[in-house]
Amino acid sequence: MTDTQTAASMRPATTQDVADILMDAAHNRTPLVVRGNGTRAGLGNPVAATQVLELGGLDQIDFYDPDDLVIRAGVGVTLESVEQILAQKGQYLPFEPPRYAGLYGTDGARCTLGGAVSTALSGPRRILTGAVRDFVLGVEGVNGQGDVFKAGGRTMKNVTGYDISKLVTGANGTLAALTSVTIKVLPAPRAEVTLVLPAATLAEDVALFGQMRALPLGIGGLARRVNAAGACELLVRVEGTVPGVAGNQQVLAGLLAPRGGMVVLEQEASHALWAGVRELECLNARPDELVWRVNLPATTMPAFVEQARSAGCINRFFVDWAGGVVFSTMRGVQPEVDTLRYRKMAEQAGARATILRAPQDVLVRFGAFPPVSAGVATLGARTRAAFDPAGILNPGRMTVQA
Amino acid sequence: MQMPEPNQAIISQRDALAQGLRQIVGKDWVISDDAQRRPYQCDGITAYMAMPLLVVLPGCAAEVQAVLRFCNERGVKIVPRGSGTSLSGGALPLEDGVLLVTSRLCNVLEVDAHNRVARVQPGVPNIKITEAVSHLGLCYMPDPSSQLISTIGGNVAENAGGVHCLKYGVTANHILGIQAVLMTGEMVELGGAYLGAAEGELDLMGVLTGSEGLLAVVTEIAVRLEPVPEVARVISMSFPSVEEACACVGAIIGVGVIPAGLEFMDRKVLDAVSVLIKEKFDDRTAALLLCELDGTAVEVDALVGVVSDVARAQGAIELKVSTTEEERQRIWSSRKLAFSAIGKLCPDYYCTDGTIPRNKLPEVLNKMADMSKKYGLDYANCFHAGDGNLHPIIMYDAAKPGDLEKAEEFGADVLIACVDAGGVLSGEHGIGVEKRDLMTHQFTEIDLQQQQMVKCAFDPKDLLNPGKMFPTLCRCAEFGRMHVHNGNLRFADIPRF
Numbered sequence: 048m049t050d051t052q053t054a055a056s057m058r059p060a061t062t063q064d065v066a067d068i069l070m071d072a073a074h075n076r077t078p079l080v081v082r083g084n085g086t087r088a089g090l091g092n093p094v095a096a097t098q099v100l101e102l103g104g105l106d107q108i109d110f111y112d113p114d115d116l117v118i119r120a121g122v123g124v125t126l127e128s129v130e131q132i133l134a135q136k137g138q139y140l141p142f143e144p145p146r147y148a149g150l151y152g153t154d155g156a157r158c159t160l161g162g163a164v165s166t167a168l169s170g171p172r173r174i175l176t177g178a179v180r181d182f183v184l185g186v187e188g189v190n191g192q193g194d195v196f197k198a199g200g201r202t203m204k205n206v207t208g209y210d211i212s213k214l215v216t217g218a219n220g221t222l223a224a225l226t227s228v229t230i231k232v233l234p235a236p237r238a239e240v241t242l243v244l245p246a247a248t249l250a251e252d253v254a255l256f257g258q259m260r261a262l263p264l265g266i267g268g269l270a271r272r273v274n275a276a277g278a279c280e281l282l283v284r285v286e287g288t289v290p291g292v293a294g295n296q297q298v299l300a301g302l303l304a305p306r307g308g309m310v311v312l313e314q315e316a317s318h319a320l321w322a323g324v325r326e327l328e329c330l331n332a333r334p335d336e337l338v339w340r341v342n343l344p345a346t347t348m349p350a351f352v353e354q355a356r357s358a359g360c361i362n363r364f365f366v367d368w369a370g371g372v373v374f375s376t377m378r379g380v381q382p383e384v385d386t387l388r389y390r391k392m393a394e395q396a397g398a399r400a401t402i403l404r405a406p407q408d409v410l411v412r413f414g415a416f417p418p419v420s421a422g423v424a425t426l427g428a429r430t431r432a433a434f435d436p437a438g439i440l441n442p443g444r445m446t447v448q449a
Numbered sequence: 450m451q452m453p454e455p456n457q458a459i460i461s462q463r464d465a466l467a468q469g470l471r472q473i474v475g476k477d478w479v480i481s482d483d484a485q486r487r488p489y490q491c492d493g494i495t496a497y498m499a500m501p502l503l504v505v506l507p508g509c510a511a512e513v514q515a516v517l518r519f520c521n522e523r524g525v526k527i528v529p530r531g532s533g534t535s536l537s538g539g540a541l542p543l544e545d546g547v548l549l550v551t552s553r554l555c556n557v558l559e560v561d562a563h564n565r566v567a568r569v570q571p572g573v574p575n576i577k578i579t580e581a582v583s584h585l586g587l588c589y590m591p592d593p594s595s596q597l598i599s600t601i602g603g604n605v606a607e608n609a610g611g612v613h614c615l616k617y618g619v620t621a622n623h624i625l626g627i628q629a630v631l632m633t634g635e636m637v638e639l640g641g642a643y644l645g646a647a648e649g650e651l652d653l654m655g656v657l658t659g660s661e662g663l664l665a666v667v668t669e670i671a672v673r674l675e676p677v678p679e680v681a682r683v684i685s686m687s688f689p690s691v692e693e694a695c696a697c698v699g700a701i702i703g704v705g706v707i708p709a710g711l712e713f714m715d716r717k718v719l720d721a722v723s724v725l726i727k728e729k730f731d732d733r734t735a736a737l738l739l740c741e742l743d744g745t746a747v748e749v750d751a752l753v754g755v756v757s758d759v760a761r762a763q764g765a766i767e768l769k770v771s772t773t774e775e776e777r778q779r780i781w782s783s784r785k786l787a788f789s790a791i792g793k794l795c796p797d798y799y800c801t802d803g804t805i806p807r808n809k810l811p812e813v814l815n816k817m818a819d820m821s822k823k824y825g826l827d828y829a830n831c832f833h834a835g836d837g838n839l840h841p842i843i844m845y846d847a848a849k850p851g852d853l854e855k856a857e858e859f860g861a862d863v864l865i866a867c868v869d870a871g872g873v874l875s876g877e878h879g880i881g882v883e884k885r886d887l888m889t890h891q892f893t894e895i896d897l898q899q900q901q902m903v904k905c906a907f908d909p910k911d912l913l914n915p916g917k918m919f920p921t922l923c924r925c926a927e928f929g930r931m932h933v934h935n936g937n938l939r940f941a942d943i944p945r946f
């Protein structure tokens with residue numbers, strides 16, 4: 048049985064209840080599906096467990112201290128409500144967490160903060176401000192033996208013991224059931240504009256991205272996509288203070304003038320555009336298609352995309368992070384064959400190819416996450432055992448049995 | 450401060466071990482005579498010293514692997530060392546351990562300007578990375594004050610900060626990939642030379658960063674490069690009271706400005722510095738803030754206006770804004786000279802590293818004044834205010850019996866006050882041996898056990914830099930066996946050292 052067809056579900060509201068549940072489960076060696084509200088259950092491998100531990104009920108804000116740029120909240124607080132609370136003070140979550148609710152056919156309003164930390168999904172702004180891991184200051188959680196532990200803290204700088212906050216970020220619930228997270232926030236930029244211009248070849252576009260990235264212009268988004276009219280375009284987001292953005296926009300306009308055809312989107316329009324990019328809307332992924340994310344050096348991206356397109360492994364795609372990530376769809380006709388080929392191509396290009404969405408049998412067989420070297424796999428397994436010796440927390444979510 | 454009892458059986462094999470290690474790294478790169486080992490007896494904390502059994506300087510990652518394998522098989526401990534500038538005793542040698550020094554691994558291997566990444570060896574001094582890429586308009590952002598000397602490997606091991614980490618983040622935020630060797634000699638590649646290269650597996654790179662040489666020896670690092678900001682300007686703001694200066698820190702951040710750096714100096718520091726820079730500070734000044742703003746020229750001009758308004762509203766009596774690079778350097782020189790200026794006031798000083806929520810600054814600074822009275826030791830304050838990272842400078846005289854102990858207790862009291870205010874023991878210097886025995890004040894037994902279990906996953910024999918960071922040695926075998934009950938002190942009988 049898999050996590051989409053589970054029988055029993057527990058939804059505790061306190062850390063102590065989570066600890067009690069896990070102590071029992073450890074004692075009985077009962078594997079558990081660990082999740083927030085289950086909105087991203089489609090990400091990662093199916094978990095072989097019949098019981099669900101749902102942490103969405105831990106939905107209290109512990110504190111929010113805007114002058115100290117820090118918020119601590121239960122993992123069940125929704126991203127939407129965190130973002131609303133921060134917005135009241137002109138602040139935001141700098142890692143621009145995607146929901147992918149459209150991708151998984153779930154309700155984006157129910158995506159939790161804990162889910163954002165556990166999946167470590169970072170949005171288009173990563174090239175400027177960083178990833179989820181860069182903003183998790185501290186965590187509290189319950190390990191696979193029912194022990195409540197905390198790690199990290201609430202200060203911006205901290206080298207006090209191992210950085211377990213980073214370790215649980217992106218662990219997809221395989222190390223601990225997180226109960227609360229402490230997040231560094233930042234003032235949201237006052238001004239934002241997006242310059243839209245026609246695309247050229249991938250290679251030319253990546254070269255242009257590189258030119259822009261070498262300049263300190265506060266560029267918080269560099270993507271290339273096919274728009275609703277079927278035209279391929281580049282998106283350049285500039286953020287900062289009002290005078291800063293005006294100045295930087297001018298510099299960029301000069302640099303980009305040779306391309307011609309530039310359109311400028313201000314504030315709200317720019318916001319809406321990037322929300323769509325963040326949610327991969329421009330992929331228009333059809334229900335029968337697989338969806339992939341490939342991380343790679345921007346300079347190797349054009350050749351990789353070309354090869355994968357001509358091999359039929361990429362159907363539609365767009366590029367974010369200045370060329371450092373390719374999101375693509377794959378026809379669902381022969382998913383097993385194509386998955387194997389696409390992964391191989393990625394491996395040869397030194398890239399990491401993650402399946403964001405695929406039929407369960409593909410995930411079970413190939414794993415959502417790309418394979419790692421034997422040494423890293425062993426170290427990863429030992430580290431998991433250090434938290435969850437009985438292997439009851441989301442077993443198999445990130446790893447495939449050989 | 451006590452270290453684990455050295456293993457005499459290992460010490461008695463010194464000559465044989467030296468011979469074996471020479472076969473790996475070559476005869477010149479194992480140091481065994483007393484005179485040449487002596488400079489390695491301590492790191493940046495000179496109060497703690499120990500003669501390393503042997504000093505080994507491998508010349509490549511394969512030699513690091515072979516050295517670790519050799520020592521692992523013989524149960525010999527390893528202490529990794531970069532330049533030995535650690536201020537927590539992280540690189541303090543063990544009498545029964547081999548000191549593995551990275552100074553020969555000192556090359557910038559590759560600069561990839563387009564993808565803004567450099568691959569470097571661990572023994573490269575921090576500043577050399579920026580020097581290697583400055584012609585491209587790029588830099589490596591984290592800039593610990595020790596950047597001329599301290600190595601990038603040491604920076605990774607201590608997750609070093611610096612003046613600019615308020616805006617740009619600490620070392621961990623600038624690392625994309627790490628190649629490391631486990632105690633068994635096995636090499637792991639974590640992440641790579643691009644964003645997201647580490648995703649889809651546990652963030653082992655994240656936990657290695659800041660692990661103080663206890664989990665693995667770092668042999669190569671891929672760092673992120675940033676474009677050098679077009680301009681930087683600094684505002685010097687003087688306040689009639691410490692409280693007003695502290696309040697201004699929160700107010701600047703509260704209006705949505707993240708300065709590149711925001712530093713605090715109290716009157717004692719200013720008086721000490723003014724002798725060196727031959728400049729007088731206004732008599733009414735009790736504390737000074739230095740606020741650096743960077744970005745494009747128009748942006749910085751606008752921010753200077755915003756911050757100046759905030760400072761005036763918070764009671765600043767004097768504002769000086771740099772208009773040229775020379776002025777900027779001159780204003781910063783007071784901060785840069787602070788520690789050596791204090792050094793001229795007293796025979797010895799001791800500086801610790803607690804970090805607190807910014808709004809607790811006045812409270813903790815007041816407590817420090819009380820502690821100074823209690824211990825009868827003078828102190829001064831010069832710290833990274835924007836990060837809430839305190840560096841109280843406690844003045845003492847090592848020649849006076851009992852003074853060092855008093856200074857240490859004073860320092861410990863400050864750190865305890867930091868934790869009680871919601872902060873942490875260390876913002877950037879690490880735990881090492883210096884703050885090791887205070888870990889139980891910040892963490893519960895279970896928190897610490899969870900951390901030690903991670904240590905066991907990486908180094909089950911506890912041979913890599915043991916005796917640091919935790920007040921007890923790891924008992925990996927017991928951890929694995931024992932079952933576990935909430936809140937119960939499981940190893941109440943473990944000896945503390």
Ligand SMILES: Cc1cc2nc3c(=O)[nH]c(=O)nc-3n(C[C@H](O)[C@H](O)[C@H](O)COP(=O)(O)OP(=O)(O)OC[C@H]3O[C@@H](n4cnc5c(N)ncnc54)[C@H](O)[C@@H]3O)c2cc1C
Nearest residue numbers: 246247248271272273276277279329330331362363364365
């Ligand atoms: C200079 C250049 C840049 C290109 N950049 C991209 C790119 O960034 N991403 C990409 O997927 N393809 C890109 N392409 C390829 C182009 O869009 C392909 O034509 C298309 O992906 C499918 O190829 P086709 O010949 O089978 O169908 P086409 O006849 O080109 O297109 C079939 C239909 O699909 C629509 N369509 C094509 N691509 C997308 C998409 N990504 N999202 C939504 N609708 C789409 C078209 O508008 C059209 O209605 C580029 C082509 C060129 C010449």
Ligand SMILES: Cc1cc2nc3c(=O)[nH]c(=O)nc-3n(C[C@H](O)[C@H](O)[C@H](O)COP(=O)(O)OP(=O)(O)OC[C@H]3O[C@@H](n4cnc5c(N)ncnc54)[C@H](O)[C@@H]3O)c2cc1C
Nearest residue numbers: 531532533534535539594600602603604606610662667877
């Ligand atoms: C004057 C002065 C100013 C300072 N300013 C700052 C500052 O502004 N910010 C700051 O954060 N720190 C500062 N420090 C502290 C110190 O410089 C840093 O902690 C620095 O990162 C240590 O680097 P190192 O090469 O000297 O390492 P060492 O002191 O040699 O070692 C430090 C730790 O790292 C481990 N280690 C070293 N290399 C490796 C490796 N390759 N693999 C695994 N483990 C390794 C060692 O075992 C040890 O635990 C300062 C120190 C001094 C003396």
